[in-house]
Amino acid sequence: MPETDTGAPAAEIPETVATYLRLRGLEPSSASWRRKKRRRRDDDENQPFTAGRDPKGVADVLADLTRESGWDRELAREDVVRAWAEVAGEGTAQHTRPVAFTEGALTVQADSTAWAKQLQLMRAHILTEIVRRFPEAGVETIRFVGPDVPSWKWGPRTIPGRGPRDTYG
Structure with missing residues (x-):
């Protein structure tokens, strides 16, 4: 079984990954592959079929938006x-x-x-x-x-005071 420069067997690294690393001018090592693999497992937000990844209906999205916006x-x-x-x-x-x-x-x-x-x-x-x-x-x-009542207090020629009270005879 071929070994890498770290002494780890190259069989632990998938052949596709090892080929990619060789083409990029990097030597494949199982330690770096394990770190990448572990990092990918920790990133749950991009994993399919995990909690929170189910599609939401439009009503749910709008309800979340109105609640978060304070509407x-x-x-x-x-x-x-x-x-x-x-x-x-x-x-x-x-x-x-x-x-x-x-x-x-x-x-x-x-x-x-x-x-x-x-x-x-x-x-x-x-x-x-x-x-x-x-x-x-x-x-x-x-x-x-009740309904709005007409006001005598409007217009360009309004005068201060009680208004035209004497017109009602």
């Missing part, structure tokens, strides 16, 4: 807006819409002050449903407001 709360809040008809009910959703999230408070605007008052009576039920379905949203309270 869970914002996406849960968007889910509340998207599913408002299911949470509040179809009839209620026709007359209301969520307009803002601020510091744990969801603001919902109603078509009329009557709807806003009715929803205040249903506040506990709606809040319980939101917390049950979307706990990541962080909704702690709900505020119901």
Whole structure:
């Protein structure tokens, strides 16, 4: 059996590796081959069929991305807006819409002050449903407001003060 310069038998090195090393001008030695072989075994991230190498679905990849990016709360809040008809009910959703999230408070605007008052009576039920379905949203309270009222405080010729009170006779 031929020996290398280190005295180790060359039969321990695969013939393909020994040929490659000879062509590169290197003398094959079994000690260097064992070091390379050991190094390759330690590198598990490139080995097929090992833990963590299974392909992931798109949903899993997106869930990991949103969690790592810190988008869970914002996406849960968007889910509340998207599913408002299911949470509040179809009839209620026709007359209301969520307009803002601020510091744990969801603001919902109603078509009329009557709807806003009715929803205040249903506040506990709606809040319980939101917390049950979307706990990541962080909704702690709900505020119901009526429609926007016209303001006299706009335009290029606005004057400070109480405004045109005497025009109502």
